[in-house]
Amino acid sequence: MKNKKQLFVLVVCCCIVAASIGMLTNSAGVFFTPIAEDLGVGKGAVSMSLTLANIAYAFGGLMTVKVIHENNFKTMVFLFGTMYAVSTAVLSIVQSVFLLYVFSIIRGASAGIAGIVLVTILINNHYKEGVGFATSIALGFSGIAGALLSLVFTWLIGIAGWRLTYVVEGILAFLLYLPCMIGPVSLNNRIKENVMQSKDTKTSMTGIVPLPIFILVCAYTFLIASVTALPQHFPSLASTAAIGSLMVSVTMVMNTAGKIVLGAISDKIGAEKALEWYGVLVVIGLIVLATCKSHPIFSIVGAVLVGLVYAMAAVGPVLLSQNLFRESYNEYFPKVSLVGTISNALFTTAVGFVYDIANSYDPALWLVALFAIIAIGTLVYANKIKS
Numbered sequence: 001m002k003n004k005k006q007l008f009v010l011v012v013c014c015c016i017v018a019a020s021i022g023m024l025t026n027s028a029g030v031f032f033t034p035i036a037e038d039l040g041v042g043k044g045a046v047s048m049s050l051t052l053a054n055i056a057y058a059f060g061g062l063m064t065v066k067v068i069h070e071n072n073f074k075t076m077v078f079l080f081g082t083m084y085a086v087s088t089a090v091l092s093i094v095q096s097v098f099l100l101y102v103f104s105i106i107r108g109a110s111a112g113i114a115g116i117v118l119v120t121i122l123i124n125n126h127y128k129e130g131v132g133f134a135t136s137i138a139l140g141f142s143g144i145a146g147a148l149l150s151l152v153f154t155w156l157i158g159i160a161g162w163r164l165t166y167v168v169e170g171i172l173a174f175l176l177y178l179p180c181m182i183g184p185v186s187l188n189n190r191i192k193e194n195v196m197q198s199k200d201t202k203t204s205m206t207g208i209v210p211l212p213i214f215i216l217v218c219a220y221t222f223l224i225a226s227v228t229a230l231p232q233h234f235p236s237l238a239s240t241a242a243i244g245s246l247m248v249s250v251t252m253v254m255n256t257a258g259k260i261v262l263g264a265i266s267d268k269i270g271a272e273k274a275l276e277w278y279g280v281l282v283v284i285g286l287i288v289l290a291t292c293k294s295h296p297i298f299s300i301v302g303a304v305l306v307g308l309v310y311a312m313a314a315v316g317p318v319l320l321s322q323n324l325f326r327e328s329y330n331e332y333f334p335k336v337s338l339v340g341t342i343s344n345a346l347f348t349t350a351v352g353f354v355y356d357i358a359n360s361y362d363p364a365l366w367l368v369a370l371f372a373i374i375a376i377g378t379l380v381y382a383n384k385i386k387s
Contacts, residue, residue, distance in 0.1 A: 006134075010124040012180045013119045013138040019084070019114035019176035022054060022145025023169060024108065025344075026252055029232030030154045030245060031351070034162040035104035037355055041097055043236060044352030049100045050232065053108030058338050060112020064121070067113055068096055070187040081177030082111035089170025092163040114177065125187055136259060142254025143310060150252065154235070154245040213324050213385065214332060216378055218339045221317045223375040225340040227282060227309045227368045229347035237289070237361045243296050247303035254307025262311040271319035272383040275312055279376040282309045283369055290365040309372070313340055320382060336360060 028050045068076045087107040092215025094100050110359035116139075123134050149169075156165045179185075231251045243347045258278070266274040292298035317336050325332050347368070353362040 004125050006275075008179075008346055009122055009182055009185055010134055011136060012183060012185050013020040013122055013134075014141040014161070015179055016094055016115065016175040017138050017141045017171045018118050018145035019081075020111035022110050023149060023173060023250075024057065025050065025232075026146025026255070027052075027149040027153055027248070029248060030150055030157065030166075030235050032208050033236050033241075034157055035100070038162065039095075039097060039100075042352070042356040043233075044354075045230065046100070046348060047352035048349045049104040051096075051345040051349040052101050053104040054341055054348065056105045057110030057112035057115065058341035058345075060109040061115055061117045064113050064117035064299075067116050068118060068187075073187045074181060077096075077118075077177060078181045080114040081181065083107075083176035084114070085177070087170075088173055089167045092166040092170075094233050095357055108109065111123050111382075115160065120278075121187065122185065132230070136276070139314065140256040140259055143252040143257075143259075145252075146240045146255060147249040147252030149247055150248040154241065158241075170183035178382045180191070210365065217317065217320050217324060217332075217336055217387070219334050220307055220320065220339040220375050220382070222343040223371040223378070224279075224309060225313045225343035226347040226371050227286070227306070228313045228344050229351055230286075230306065230364070230368055231303070233355070233361060233364075236355070237293060243299055250300060251303045251307035251310075254304055255310035257306045258311035259315050260325070262315050266319055270383075271316070271323055272379050275316050275319070275378055275380050276349045276383075278312050278316075279372055279379065280303050282312065282370050283376070286365055286369040290362055293361075312375075313344070324382065324385070330352075 004182060021203075032043050032046050034044045039046070053089055053114050084107050087103045087110065091107075092099065094103065102351050123138065127134050154170070200236055234247040234251065235241060237244065237247075244280075262274055262278060282305060285302045287307065288298055288302035295304065318342060321332060321336055351361070351364040351368075355361055
């Protein structure tokens with residue numbers, strides 16, 4: 001951080017991540033139970049709204065570079081930031097699951113266009129050195145926001161109901177985008193040239209990266225991202241609402257802390273080895289939740305360990321792609337990222353439906369534990385390929 005403008009840009013990026021990821025995804029689980037009870041539907045039907053929002057977010061991110069340019073930057077941030085805020089507030093008046101889905105798609109697409117891809121562009125635009133460090137700080141705010149907002153929204157739902165809480169969330173979303181709308185933040189031609197250069201230097205999949213390696217990274221991403229859907233159901237999984245919200249909060253804290261620690265130890269022992277150790281801890285956490293979730297202390301311990309999966313799902317694919325794709329990283333990583341987003345979206349709903357069918361979260365816990373074990377196996381195989 002060389003000057004005040006760079007510091008302000010980092011603050012702006014943290015706010016965007018907090019709104020577009022921390023608010024949209026990481027604190028959404030606290031709404032599932034009250035909405036399901038009010039509308040008279042199952043948790044699976046309600047959690048489908050987050051699935052649709054996440055899918056819309058993923059495809060919205062693919063549109064960022066096409067929609068937001070130097071000349072319309074402020075206008076587009078205002079447009080999509082406002083759309084996200086308004087569609088969030090409008091959720092307070094829905095009376096059917098269908099409308100819940102419609103506005104979830106709108107808010108997901110809006111947050112995706114003015115979301116993680118935009119944050120990356122802004123950081124690359126204003127930082128020549130320390131890009132990775134600045135990016136890790138910004139992305140870490142998804143967990144910080146999730147931890148804080150889960151507690152706040154749970155408290156607010158308890159005293160005012162989920163409908164008024166959505167209104168408050170919409171107002172907060174707009175305020176988080178406001179610094180980007182009015183502050184000294186801009187895009188310049190350097191970013192535009194970089195985008196065009198990346199398009200011109202694209203290489204074919206078969207020419208640079210063997211298909212088995214690409215499938216390997218996608219398989220790891222899909223499997224480990226399925227586990228990240230589980231913390232959204234902690235408020236319902238826990239013995240009490242208070243324990244559930246605390247589980248979500250400690251998970252979001254580990255979301256941030258785990259990313260920082262993973263980056264540090266990866267430089268020393270290698271990305272694959274670091275991810276393997278993280279995977280073992282996540283599996284232990286899932287087993288603890290599956291066998292001891294009725295005990296508050298064990299529930300918290302399990303949530304802490306499972307929280308490491310966010311680093312595995314967010315930072316892990318980046319590290320694997322850098323190591324295995326090399327020069328073709330820019331070509332293949334967006335596809336890998338899309339696989340992870342779709343996996344999280346699908347399993348967010350799947351876990352809810354499994355509960356509706358079995359009246360228990362145990363089958364889902366053991367299923368994602370199996371997926372995590374298989375993901376560890378892909379890392380072991382990736383190590384052999386790299387060697």
